[in-house]
Amino acid sequence: MIALSVAAVLAVFLLYASIAGGGTPALAPSELDGRTDKVSLGGKVVGPIRGDQYVRGLRFRLRDISGGSPETVEVLYRGSVSDQFRLGRDVRVEGSLGNGVFVAVPGSLITKCPSKYAPEKS
Amino acid sequence: MPDLGRAALVVTLGLALYALVAGAWAASKRRRRLAQSAQNALLAAFATSLVAGAVLAVALVRRDYSFVYVWQFTSSELPMRYTISSFWGGQAGSLLFWLVLLCGYSAAAILLNRRSSRDLLAWTVPVLAAVAVFFSLLLVAVASPFVTQVAPLDGRGLNPSLQNPYMLVHPIFLYLGYVGLTVPFAFAMGALLSRRTDERWIVVTRRTTLFAWTALGLGQLLGSKWAYEEVGWGGFYAWDPVENAALMPWLAATAYLHSVMVQEKRGMLRVWNVLLVTLAFALSIFGTFLTRSGILSSIHSFTQSSIGAWFLGFLAVIVAGSLVLVFSRLPLLRARTRLESLVSREATFLYNNLLLVALCLTVLWGVVYPILSEAARGEGANLGAGYYNFFLRAFGLPLLLLMGIGPLVAWRRASLRSLGKTFLWPLGVGTVVGVALLALGAGSSIPGLVAYTFSAFVLTSIVLEFARGTRARKALGDPTWAQALGRLIGRNRRRYGGYLVHASIVMLAIGIAGSSAYDSVGEGRVARGDTISVSGYRLQYRALGERVGPNATELRAVFGVERDGDELGTVAAGKNAYTA
Numbered sequence: 001m002i003a004l005s006v007a008a009v010l011a012v013f014l015l016y017a018s019i020a021g022g023g024t025p026a027l028a029p030s031e032l033d034g035r036t037d038k039v040s041l042g043g044k045v046v047g048p049i050r051g052d053q054y055v056r057g058l059r060f061r062l063r064d065i066s067g068g069s070p071e072t073v074e075v076l077y078r079g080s081v082s083d084q085f086r087l088g089r090d091v092r093v094e095g096s097l098g099n100g101v102f103v104a105v106p107g108s109l110i111t112k113c114p115s116k117y118a119p120e121k122s
Numbered sequence: 123m124p125d126l127g128r129a130a131l132v133v134t135l136g137l138a139l140y141a142l143v144a145g146a147w148a149a150s151k152r153r154r155r156l157a158q159s160a161q162n163a164l165l166a167a168f169a170t171s172l173v174a175g176a177v178l179a180v181a182l183v184r185r186d187y188s189f190v191y192v193w194q195f196t197s198s199e200l201p202m203r204y205t206i207s208s209f210w211g212g213q214a215g216s217l218l219f220w221l222v223l224l225c226g227y228s229a230a231a232i233l234l235n236r237r238s239s240r241d242l243l244a245w246t247v248p249v250l251a252a253v254a255v256f257f258s259l260l261l262v263a264v265a266s267p268f269v270t271q272v273a274p275l276d277g278r279g280l281n282p283s284l285q286n287p288y289m290l291v292h293p294i295f296l297y298l299g300y301v302g303l304t305v306p307f308a309f310a311m312g313a314l315l316s317r318r319t320d321e322r323w324i325v326v327t328r329r330t331t332l333f334a335w336t337a338l339g340l341g342q343l344l345g346s347k348w349a350y351e352e353v354g355w356g357g358f359y360a361w362d363p364v365e366n367a368a369l370m371p372w373l374a375a376t377a378y379l380h381s382v383m384v385q386e387k388r389g390m391l392r393v394w395n396v397l398l399v400t401l402a403f404a405l406s407i408f409g410t411f412l413t414r415s416g417i418l419s420s421i422h423s424f425t426q427s428s429i430g431a432w433f434l435g436f437l438a439v440i441v442a443g444s445l446v447l448v449f450s451r452l453p454l455l456r457a458r459t460r461l462e463s464l465v466s467r468e469a470t471f472l473y474n475n476l477l478l479v480a481l482c483l484t485v486l487w488g489v490v491y492p493i494l495s496e497a498a499r500g501e502g503a504n505l506g507a508g509y510y511n512f513f514l515r516a517f518g519l520p521l522l523l524l525m526g527i528g529p530l531v532a533w534r535r536a537s538l539r540s541l542g543k544t545f546l547w548p549l550g551v552g553t554v555v556g557v558a559l560l561a562l563g564a565g566s567s568i569p570g571l572v573a574y575t576f577s578a579f580v581l582t583s584i585v586l587e588f589a590r591g592t593r594a595r596k597a598l599g600d601p602t603w604a605q606a607l608g609r610l611i612g613r614n615r616r617r618y619g620g621y622l623v624h625a626s627i628v629m630l631a632i633g634i635a636g637s638s639a640y641d642s643v644g645e646g647r648v649a650r651g652d653t654i655s656v657s658g659y660r661l662q663y664r665a666l667g668e669r670v671g672p673n674a675t676e677l678r679a680v681f682g683v684e685r686d687g688d689e690l691g692t693v694a695a696g697k698n699a700y701t702a
Contacts, residue, residue, distance in 0.1 A: 005473070009480040012516050023491055023509070026502035040504050054645060084283065094506075 024094065029062050030069035032097060041102060042092040045085070046072060053081055062102075065090050074100065079107035124189060127177035127268040130170045134221070135258035137167040141251035149244040149316065157244045161232045164251055168225035171258075175222045178215060178267050182208055188273040191215060197279035199701055201672045204285050210293045211280055213414065213429065214267035219293075220410075221257040223301040228254065231305050231330065239326055246312030253304055256436050264429055282700035285673055288348035292341055296368055299338025300406040303371060305330040306378070307403035310396050314447045319392065319454045324382045335375045342368050358637075361510040366489050367409030370482050374402035377478035384468045387533060389458030393448060394475070396455070400444040401479075405486075407437050412489070463535035470528035474521065481517040485510065511638070515569045519576060522631050525624045526580030529617075530587070547586055552579030570639025577628045577635075584621045584628075591618075660684050664692070674698040 043062030095104035145160030411433035556575035
């Protein structure tokens with residue numbers, strides 16, 4: 001009886017896993033390397049921030065948070081941004097690369113808390 | 123001052139260590155006096171942890187920037203209420219807060235049970251003490267809130283997103299819930315260690331568990347409200363790892379609250395209950411590990427530090443220790459009775475538990491997936507909202523339906539004919555509501571339609587239960603309907619309290635289904651006086667206001683809302699620029 005129920009739950013899980021496949025890859029700008037499938041991109045905002053968030057879209061560049069690579073990628077994003085969004089902040093957006101510009105899914109931008117509020121790493 | 127705080131923490135650590143060692147020795151050798159001494163040590167640890175907490179609170183109120191912690195999280199412009207809430211705004215302070223609550227819960231558990239359940243308490247005290255040792259050790263050796271410096275002129279200020287009224291209380295409730303789960307866990311372990319594996323440990327921890335469960339739930343609701351106001355996406359839950367960290371122990375504790383009733387009434391599921399309470403406690407520690415280690419990227423990026431390794435180690439000890447203990451006591455945990463029928467109260471409890479634990483584990487899988495993916499393939503990956511939403515529907519909707527069925531099915535076995543009679547009205551109302559909603563166009567979302575139909579079914583069955591019970595009491599001679607209802611609830615508070623909780627969970631489900639299945643989004647650009655329409659509502663941009671608050675300049679755009687020409691009130695969209 002219990003075994004049956006557990007099997008049923010597992011079946012639902014496998015059903016989902018087979019339909020939806022794996023998750024969205026989470027990458028840094030330097031790892032993007034021309035791939036054009038849908039990914040979640042995390043990076044530090046480097047300027048300039050141009051455009052507007054609703055009509056034509058916000059344009060900015062992202063660099064690796066680790067600072068290990070000088071490579072940046074241009075991001076085009078539409079939708080709301082939190083009060084925390086500005087130059088130098090760490091953000092994550094979902095989307096895919098097309099013609100050298102990372103086109104983000106509208107509304108997918110999340111901003112991480114600024115590091116000013118975390119103690120310095122020892 | 124900082125010396126007093128440091129000394130208080132060291133003494134707390136010493137007292138907890140003593141309670142652990144002396145308590146374990148006393149319990150294994152059956153020394154009653156020594157066991158009492160260990161209990162008293164934990165009571166004293168509550169006092170000394172309060173002293174440490176008071177030192178930090180005073181330093182915050184005085185804005186004493188010679189405390190590094192105070193300097194890090196407050197500033198002279200920060201309003202007093204947020205200055206006080208900085209107590210749990212950073213890592214060291216929140217660990218101290220955790221320790222104070224843990225010692226408080228332990229003291230309450232000792233004082234409430236030292237006469238009535240002495241033999242059970244003997245082994246529970248060392249378990250509680252072990253958890254207190256871990257937290258006080260962290261505070262003494264790894265993350266002290268009492269590190270000092272030459273006082274700078276001003277502090278660095280509190281993270282703006284924490285300067286919100288909901289953030290004053292959200293962490294308190296969350297921690298009350300997290301920490302409270304230690305008590306049933308400690309009693310479960312105490313029962314295994316003392317070989318008193320009857321239902322006693324469940325009975326004595328029932329109130330604490332209910333309190334912790336309620337606090338954890340309230341904490342999440344307050345956190346959702348905060349997210350709705352503060353985080354820029356306008357939602358209330360986003361399956362973020364840190365949010366999931368609070369949801370998982372709540373789901374496990376919900377399953378536990380249900381399954382212990384089967385053990386109380388029928389003596390079944392004994393191993394399962396011990397494992398569930400361990401899961402709930404381990405998940406609360408795992409949640410702290412997630413938020414403190416910085417292993418996952420989250421919008422709620424808390425301070426990241428090496429403390430994660432400590433929590434991981436502690437987690438490993440908890441899981442390994444309790445599993446070894448459960449296996450060594452398996453012969454004592456045999457069920458007294460067997461499941462007689464698949465249509466019985468205990469069977470519906472079993473379905474409920476499987477669904478809740480399945481939901482909890484799929485959330486856990488989603489949370490650890492990025493870590494596993496990174497380890498296995500060398501490439502990080504996230505499971506998106508789609509994954510979670512799928513399982514919320516697959517497991518959550520049957521759970522919703524079960525809430526209406528379970529409480530009305532008889533223990534042991536129920537006949538299908540009596541079930542038919544019981545569920546005639548709920549089924550009828552559910553069907554009518556479903557068809558009516560379909561006619562009104564709710565078919566645009568099948569999960570939403572199903573959720574609403576199930577909700578109607580459950581609410582009807584609950585109302586019917588109250589009505590039947592009241593009528594029966596009236597027939598038995600209660601003079602008025604009000605008195606009959608009052609007596610009905612008073613005589614059986616557990617049962618009718620449970621119905622009330624079920625009804626409120628249905629309200630929650632209605633809200634979640636409504637906002638996720640039937641929301642409409644419209645975007646537009648408006649000048650003053652312009653209107654935009656979103657699914658029948660007209661929003662007119664009326665005014666732009668600016669207010670200089672004590673810690674931020676608040677910009678607000680006020681919109682008038684009307685529908686079919688009726689004025690419904692105003693809403694304001696805004697942005698804050700924080701100074702403090």
